[in-house]
Amino acid sequence: MNSFQEKFKLLYIPYLVIVLVFSSAYTFLHWLLFQHWNLFAIRPDIVDYLLPLCLAWVPIILVYNGRAKLIRYGGRYKDGFIFQLLVWVAVAVPTIFVQFYLAKSIGTFTKWDYLLSQLGTGYVQTANELFALTFSTLVLGALAMLVLLFFVTIDQWELARYRAGLQSGSEHELNFLFSFFTPKGKYFFTPVFLNLNILVFLAMCTAGLGFKHFGTAALVRWGGNIRSLTSAGEWWRLLTCTFLHGGVTHLVSNMISLVFIGSLIEPVLGRWKFFLAYLLTGIFASLNSIWQHDATVSIGASGAIFGLYGVFVALLLAKVFPKDFRKQFLRMTLIFVIYNLAMGVSGNIDNAAHIGGLVSGIVIGLMFAPALKRADHFQRYRSAGQVVQ
Numbered sequence: 572m573n574s575f576q577e578k579f580k581l582l583y584i585p586y587l588v589i590v591l592v593f594s595s596a597y598t599f600l601h602w603l604l605f606q607h608w609n610l611f612a613i614r615p616d617i618v619d620y621l622l623p624l625c626l627a628w629v630p631i632i633l634v635y636n637g638r639a640k641l642i643r644y645g646g647r648y649k650d651g652f653i654f655q656l657l658v659w660v661a662v663a664v665p666t667i668f669v670q671f672y673l674a675k676s677i678g679t680f681t682k683w684d685y686l687l688s689q690l691g692t693g694y695v696q697t698a699n700e701l702f703a704l705t706f707s708t709l710v711l712g713a714l715a716m717l718v719l720l721f722f723v724t725i726d727q728w729e730l731a732r733y734r735a736g737l738q739s740g741s742e743h744e745l746n747f748l749f750s751f752f753t754p755k756g757k758y759f760f761t762p763v764f765l766n767l768n769i770l771v772f773l774a775m776c777t778a779g780l781g782f783k784h785f786g787t788a789a790l791v792r793w794g795g796n797i798r799s800l801t802s803a804g805e806w807w808r809l810l811t812c813t814f815l816h817g818g819v820t821h822l823v824s825n826m827i828s829l830v831f832i833g834s835l836i837e838p839v840l841g842r843w844k845f846f847l848a849y850l851l852t853g854i855f856a857s858l859n860s861i862w863q864h865d866a867t868v869s870i871g872a873s874g875a876i877f878g879l880y881g882v883f884v885a886l887l888l889a890k891v892f893p894k895d896f897r898k899q900f901l902r903m904t905l906i907f908v909i910y911n912l913a914m915g916v917s918g919n920i921d922n923a924a925h926i927g928g929l930v931s932g933i934v935i936g937l938m939f940a941p942a943l944k945r946a947d948h949f950q951r952y953r954s955a956g957q958v959v960q
Contacts, residue, residue: 574724574725575720575721577725577730578720578723578724578725579720581638581641581725581730582638582642582654582720582723583716583717583720585634585635585638586658586661586662586713586716587713589630589631589634589658589662590661590662590665590666590709590712590713592630593626593627593630593662593666594662594665594666594669594709597622597623597626597666597669597670598666598669598670598673601618601670601673602673605618606673617777618670619667619670619671620667620670623663623666623667623670624663624667627659627662627663627666628659630662631655631658631659631662632655635651635654635655635658637733638651638733639651639652639654639655640726640729640733641725641726641729641730641733642654642723642724642725642726643723643724643725643726654719654723657715657716657719658716660712661712661713661715661716662712664708664712665705665708665709665712668704668705668708669705671705672702672704672705751765751830752765752766757837757838757841757842758833758834758837758838759837759842760833760837760842760845760846760849761829761830761833761834761837761845764829764833764849764872764875765826765829765830765833767814768814768816768822768825768826768829768872769822769826771793771814771815771816772816772819772822775789775793775815781818782818782819783818783819783820784817784818785816785817785818787868790815790817790868790870791868793811793815794807794808794811794812794814794815795808795811795812795815795868795869795870796808796809796811796812796857796860796861796868796869796870797861797866797867797868797869798861798864798865798866799865799866801857801861802861808857809853809854809857809858810850810853810854810857812857812869812870812871813853813854813856813857813871813872813874813875814872815870815871816870816871816872817870817871821871825871825872825873825876826872828873828876829872829876829879832876832879832880832883833845833879835883835900836879836882836883836886839886839891839892839943840882840939840943844939847935848878848879848882848932848935848936848939849875849878849879850875851878851931851935852874852875852877852878852879852881852882852928852931852932852935853872853874853875853878853928855874855878855927855928855930855931856873856874856875856877856878856924856925856927856928856931857869857874857924857927858927859923859924859926859927859928860874860921860923860924860927862923863923864921864923867921869921869923869924871921871924873921873924873925873928874921874924874925874927874928875928876928877908877911877924877925877926877928877929877932878928878929878931878932878935879932880904880907880908880929880932881928881929881930881931881932881933881934881935881936882932882933882935882936882939883900883904883932883936884901884904884905884908884932884933884936885932885933885934885935885936885937885939885940886936886939886940886943887900887901887904888901889936889937889940889941889944890944891940891943891944908929911925912925912926
């Protein structure tokens with residue numbers, strides 16, 4: 572295989588697949604969610620420009636992260652990010668023009684067949700002109716990427732490593748980042764809850780509620796916990812509120828804490844005990860909140876997260892973990908809990924939910940501890956070749 576064929580196969584064909592699939596899929600979802608079903612009220616500039624610009628990076632990183640290190644300019648200089656940046660432009664720009672065409676033509680109608688019925692009118696002539704412009708951006712991008720192949724070379728040493736499945740440091744870093752969001756093995760429900768919280772936040776942003784801060788009325792509509800509604804029969808708010816956050820800072824701080832404590836205790840508890848601990852402590856946190864406050868809107872995963880820290884403290888005190896681990900983490904965990912409870916006294920923080928989650932977590936952890944200690948005892952003897960009845 573000659574050099575151009577290698578470049579065409581490794582670099583150009585993936586670009587064609589990305590631009591065609593991404594632009595088609597994004598446009599279809601745009602029409603389905605925002606035009607046909609009208610699920611969300613969102614500013615047109617966000618869905619037409621901002622989202623395509625941001626989301627186009629996802630398939631590019633996934634596809635080209637391993638291939639970018641093969642690229643050389645002039646035989647020596649290497650910078651795969653430049654190539655990825657050019658691919659991003661060649662994917663994002665046509666996609667944006669497609670959204671412009673959709674907004675100016677199809678977006679004013681409720682059905683595709685209505686547009687087809689207008690063939691031959693001046694309106695469709697204008698739409699066709701927009702379509703021609705959109706198609707031109709796609710063709711120009713494809714030609715520009717094709718010409719670019721003549722200015723890059725493939726590093727044969729890196730190509731051999733790539734085909735052998737050897738990863739670079741950047742790939743390990745990317746895989747490490749993605750691993751936090753990927754359910755697998757003994758780290759399963761932690762990323763599930765992480766992703767659910769993020770998805771709910773993104774849905775609220777997409778609905779036009781803001782980004783830095785959500786209003787109280789919006790949080791109530793989306794399932795916030797408040798005594799007057801929850802005690803009136805809307806008990807589902809005890810759980811839905813644990814997946815709502817007041818803004819991006821609130822979300823990020825809670826998700827970092829969730830990943831940290833989840834990675835520590837889910838492998839010990841197992842999937843389903845961890846699942847129950849998270850949901851039950853979140854519900855008890857919500858119950859304590861409406862018991863203590865009559866008009867406060869309680870939101871956030873912190874009640875359930877405090878519950879997981881309570882489970883952790885109980886397991887440390889019950890000596891489920893090895894001695895050195897207990898000494899290191901018990902002091903750290905107690906300092907974390909006390910500090911955050913103290914911060915809750917002075918700030919606009921629902922300490923009642925934190926305390927409800929923490930106490931219920933300690934109780935649940937003490938209930939789980941005996942079975943976990945027996946399981947650990949059995950594992951130690953089995954690894955030594957002995958059988959315990």
